[in-house]
Amino acid sequence: MKKYMNPNVDPCENFYEFACGNWRNYHDVPPDKITYDTFEIARDNLYFVLKTLLETQTKTQTKSHFNDKTNYHNLKDYIGENYQIFDDSDAIDKAKKFYKSCMNEDLIEKRAEKPLKKLLEELGGWPIITSNWEQSEVDLIWVLSRLRLLNNAILISQWIGPDIKDSNKHIIHIDQTTLGLPNRAYFLDETNSKPLKAYKSFILSIAKHLGAETSVALQDVDDIVDFETKLASVMTPLEERRNISQIFQRIQIRILIERYPYFNWHSYFSTILEREIDLQSTVACYCPDYIHNLLNLLNKTNPRIIQNYLLWRFIKHRTSNLDSRFLDSEQKFYHALFGIEKRPPRWKFCVSQTNTNMGMAVGALFVQNYFDENSKTDTIHITQEIMETFINSIEEKLWLDEDTKRLAKLKIKNMDLKIGFPDFLFNSTEVNLKYQDVKIEENFFFENVLSVLRHTNREGQKKFGLLVNKSQWNSPPAIINAYYSRSKNQIMFPAGILQPPFYHKHFPKSINFGGIGVIIGHEITHALDDKGRLFDHEGNLQFWWDNKALVMFYERSQCIIDQYGNYILPESNTTVDGILTQGENIADNGGLKQAFKAYKNWLTKNPEVDETLPDLDLDGPQLFFLNFAQAWCGKQRIESERNRIKTSVHSPGIFRVIGALSNSDEFSMVYNCSKNSPMNPVEKCDLW
Numbered sequence: 001m002k003k004y005m006n007p008n009v010d011p012c013e014n015f016y017e018f019a020c021g022n023w024r025n026y027h028d029v030p031p032d033k034i035t036y037d038t039f040e041i042a043r044d045n046l047y048f049v050l051k052t053l054l055e056t057q058t059k060t061q062t063k064s065h066f067n068d069k070t071n072y073h074n075l076k077d078y079i080g081e082n083y084q085i086f087d088d089s090d091a092i093d094k095a096k097k098f099y100k101s102c103m104n105e106d107l108i109e110k111r112a113e114k115p116l117k118k119l120l121e122e123l124g125g126w127p128i129i130t131s132n133w134e135q136s137e138v139d140l141i142w143v144l145s146r147l148r149l150l151n152n153a154i155l156i157s158q159w160i161g162p163d164i165k166d167s168n169k170h171i172i173h174i175d176q177t178t179l180g181l182p183n184r185a186y187f188l189d190e191t192n193s194k195p196l197k198a199y200k201s202f203i204l205s206i207a208k209h210l211g212a213e214t215s216v217a218l219q220d221v222d223d224i225v226d227f228e229t230k231l232a233s234v235m236t237p238l239e240e241r242r243n244i245s246q247i248f249q250r251i252q253i254r255i256l257i258e259r260y261p262y263f264n265w266h267s268y269f270s271t272i273l274e275r276e277i278d279l280q281s282t283v284a285c286y287c288p289d290y291i292h293n294l295l296n297l298l299n300k301t302n303p304r305i306i307q308n309y310l311l312w313r314f315i316k317h318r319t320s321n322l323d324s325r326f327l328d329s330e331q332k333f334y335h336a337l338f339g340i341e342k343r344p345p346r347w348k349f350c351v352s353q354t355n356t357n358m359g360m361a362v363g364a365l366f367v368q369n370y371f372d373e374n375s376k377t378d379t380i381h382i383t384q385e386i387m388e389t390f391i392n393s394i395e396e397k398l399w400l401d402e403d404t405k406r407l408a409k410l411k412i413k414n415m416d417l418k419i420g421f422p423d424f425l426f427n428s429t430e431v432n433l434k435y436q437d438v439k440i441e442e443n444f445f446f447e448n449v450l451s452v453l454r455h456t457n458r459e460g461q462k463k464f465g466l467l468v469n470k471s472q473w474n475s476p477p478a479i480i481n482a483y484y485s486r487s488k489n490q491i492m493f494p495a496g497i498l499q500p501p502f503y504h505k506h507f508p509k510s511i512n513f514g515g516i517g518v519i520i521g522h523e524i525t526h527a528l529d530d531k532g533r534l535f536d537h538e539g540n541l542q543f544w545w546d547n548k549a550l551v552m553f554y555e556r557s558q559c560i561i562d563q564y565g566n567y568i569l570p571e572s573n574t575t576v577d578g579i580l581t582q583g584e585n586i587a588d589n590g591g592l593k594q595a596f597k598a599y600k601n602w603l604t605k606n607p608e609v610d611e612t613l614p615d616l617d618l619d620g621p622q623l624f625f626l627n628f629a630q631a632w633c634g635k636q637r638i639e640s641e642r643n644r645i646k647t648s649v650h651s652p653g654i655f656r657v658i659g660a661l662s663n664s665d666e667f668s669m670v671y672n673c674s675k676n677s678p679m680n681p682v683e684k685c686d687l688w
Contacts, residue, residue, distance in 0.1 A: 001501075001626060002616050004633055012673035012680060016657040019629035029635050031341035032348075035644075037634025037653060038501060043480045046496050047351045050478060053365045054354060058093040073441075075119045078450040079146040081271060085439045085451070091431045094440040095354055095361040098452075101445040102350035108445055109323045113210055115446040116318055120210075123147070126311045127304045128220040129212045135303040141264045143307065145271035147314050151453040153177070154313045155231075155294060158272065160463045162487040163284065164248060167470075167539035170463040172253075172269065172283045176235050176290040180316055181337075182647045184232035187225075198336030200225055203312060205329040206319060223305045224312055227297075234293035239579050245534050245541055247286050254279040259288075262295050273461050281465075320349075321446050339637035357452040359476025360434055363495070364425040366478040371495045375505050376420035379498055382512065382598070383419065383491075383520050387412055389598040390524055390590075393688070399552040407544045411527055411537040416470060416490040420498065421477035470539075482519050484526035487539040491523040501630060508611045510620035513599035514627035518591045521598075525590030525688050529583040530557055559685035560585050563663075567655045572638050574645045581651045585659060588651075590688030592628060592660045596667075599624055621670045629657045 006021025029036045077083050120126045123146060124138035147154055157175040162168070179187070181199055186192045200221050207217045241247055256265050257279070269277040285291070298306060319326040327343060334340045343349070355362045391409045394400065400408070424430040438455045440448050470488045475481070477495040484491050493516070500507070502515035526532045533553065536542045545553070564585050565578025578585075603611070603620060611620030618626060632653030636644070645652065651659065661667045663684045673680035 001613070001630060004630060005626075011671045012668075012677040014658070015625070015629055015661050015667075015671075015679050016632070016654045019626055019657070020633035023630075023633040024635055027635065029637055032344040034338040034340055034640035035634060035636035037636075038631050039480055040634070042497070042499055042502070044348075045499065046478060046480060047348055049370060050351045050355060050362060050366065051347050053369060054096050054099040054351065054362070056096070058096050059090055060093060073444055073447045075115065075447070075450075076122045078119070078447070078454060079122060079149055081149075081274060083149075083454060085437050087439055088432045088436045090428065091358070091361040091435040092365050092428075094435055094438060095358040095365065097440045097442050098358055098445075098448050099350050099354040100442050101440070101448050102353050103346060104443070104445065105324075105346060107443060111446070112323050113326075115444075116315065116322060117210055119450075120311060120315070123311060123314075124307060126207075126210070126315070127308050128207045128217050128312075129210045133304070133307075135307070138303065138307055140298070140303075140306060140310075141268050142271075143310050145268050147310065148268075148272040149454060149457055150314070150450060151457040152314050152317065154310055155298075156291070160460050161284075162468045162539065163250075163282070164244070164487060164535070164539075164541040165250065167487045168468050170466050170468055172281065172464065174283060174285050174287070174291075176287040176294075177231065179232060179235075180228060180313060182643055184235050184237065185646060187229040187232040195337050196225065198333055201336075202329060202333035205332070206315060206326065209325050209329065210315075220304075220308055223302075224309050227301060227305050227309050230297055231294070234297060235290060236287065239577075241286075242530065242579070242582070243534070244286070244531060245543075248541065249285045249288060251283050251285050252279065253277060253281050253283060256283060256285070260291055260295055262299065263291075272457070273464055274458070318446075318449075320353075321449050337639065338643060339639035353449075355476060355478055357449065357456075358435065358438075359478070360425065361431060363421060363477035364428075364431045367421045367425055367495055371420065371477075371498075372505065375498050375503065376495070378505055378512075379419050379493060379503065379516060379520075380417065382517055383417055383493075385602065386517060386521050386594050386598040387415065387524060389601060390521070390594045390688075393594060393597065399556070400549050401546045404544070404546045404549040407536070408528060411489060412524065414489060414537040415524065415527065416488060418473055418475075418490060418492040420493070420495045422473040425477065482523050484523040484532070485539070486527075486532055486535045489527065489535070489537055489539045491520070493520065493523075501627060508613065508620065508623065509602055509606075509609070510599060510611045510623040511627045513595050513602070514624035515631055517595035517598065518628050518631070521591030521593075521595040522587040523591070524594065525587040526583065528590070528688060529586040531583055553687070556685065556687045557582060557586060560589065560659075560687065563685050564651055564655060564659055567651070567659070569641060569645065569652055569654075572641045572645070574642055576645060576651050576655060581649055584650045585656075586687055588656050588660045589663055589685065592664060593666070593688065595628075596621075596624060596664070600666075621666075625661065625667055625670060629661070632657050 003026065004020055004023045006017055009018040009021055011018040027036055033040060124143055125133050127133040144155060148158060155177050157177055159173050160170050161173050163171045181187065181195060186195055203221045203224060204217055207221070208214065253265055253269065266277060266279065319330045331340065331343050391412050394405055394408050397405065435455065437458060439451045470490065475483060475492050475494050479494050479496045482493045482497055498516065502519060503512050533545065534541055536544050561578035561582050564576050564581055567576040568574065611623065613623065634653050650656070662679050662681055663686065668680040676682055
């Protein structure tokens, strides 16, 4: 902690520089990353542990010999409606085999583009590489639904989730699409010509690897990007979609068919759900205008362009599963877009791929070998203390009426806590059954990914019509992250994040409350941020605020919007979007205040405890704020900085520190900051 501080800086002038000023002298952004910060260091530490575990021997050793001529993987099966596998063998062994298949670069090079090319043929062919492509042979709904079976939602985002009006039921949800570049501005803003040019070059390069003739491909690539630009233009901007109650519609499939007859909804849903769909079934729609405009666009577009675009979006996600030519093209694109200089080490890529694709199996391996149950218990206690503090703080809010207070406290009291990992990870039978429809072979990395994609899609779609199990874990344990679910009123802290500098069972409580405690408080506050406040204690979209309280909420949140909207990153001369980052900024401010109050309560109950650290002349409360700030020490590339400030809902780390601390009276008291010093302005934003 001490080596990262810059003691020459007055903490009341710029606490981020005081806490993190020397961090840059010890760390550069690695060539394979877009940013390097405390979270990335923790992630690297976790990945090294996972690598060691995944490289241990499987329980049942098998000899496998690759022979491409006797390849028993029929790629057509992966897009078949009735594709079923039953294999209840050891899931951890499957994860290790998946990792090994990813690490087998020689074989991946030998197989080259063959697996992808064969699959593209089964999907109706990619016109850009198919000289005799016939548009009459391809049906839009057929292709879209088959891609969704492989967990690719293109043109229309579709998933099964809790009904936001009745969170106990699973229904179909549909929304506008994602794009091949980070957001619609990349296609519509003329200042983004460089990334757009790199995107075209990326598509062309991949097409040539798959056998396209340059003379044909150039026009096809232009058509693909032109179509995607038109697609971006009919999408609603993110800032106009923040209030979910204003864009949400419940609609039966039969009505959907009546309103949008040019799209075969019945066939689409029946295929991806792998069952006949009832036309009375309810759909949650967040994009009626987009669907209308999308269908008009599709009606005016040449089928060749549509097929080229659909398969391109699928191919883009699969380039990382192929040989070095595809990886090099992908890397060149990411360099232009984010400034990344090289690919990560293969082992790190394969650990990430394995954890992404088989997260619960990897999580079981991790918690069985490394995770301390005492850490889970301790974190639960910290969480409960912060929740209690939060409830007491709500009672003290003079701007809230009694009814709104009561319902806000009810929401916090009913919050479901998920800390560390689900207990079933110690039951090998349950873990094995979770992956019983996944087939993993050491020689077939590409097919292994397809098998997991089918599994992931099936896991999601089979929830349709079922009651919501609000006790279910959805997050893999071995990750560095934390979540709040509005529909479940649930906070989740996976085991992976319970490590230094955020937490350690032997740290002083000041460090733990300033680290994981603030993160816990952050996630709790999401229950009452600009989006979370729309949902009640059971996770239902419901208006439960008194009108006067709501007006006060808007005034106080506007203060935060204006405050953060005035922050400018000097390196790239870019301004923070106060509206886009509103929810996270509210959560940062609330999380810091409630975690510190909980820590002070703990100190009152434990007055004899020594909270100091050797050779660091700071008391417990000062260490609390120092560790909070040092969680956000970091550097990022200019290209990444420009991208993230346009697209990320989180403010840059420096402003997450300065913004929350400058609103904290407690911080100013602890560090004795005079009135109107930069870190102690007279006018402060105060919400939670």
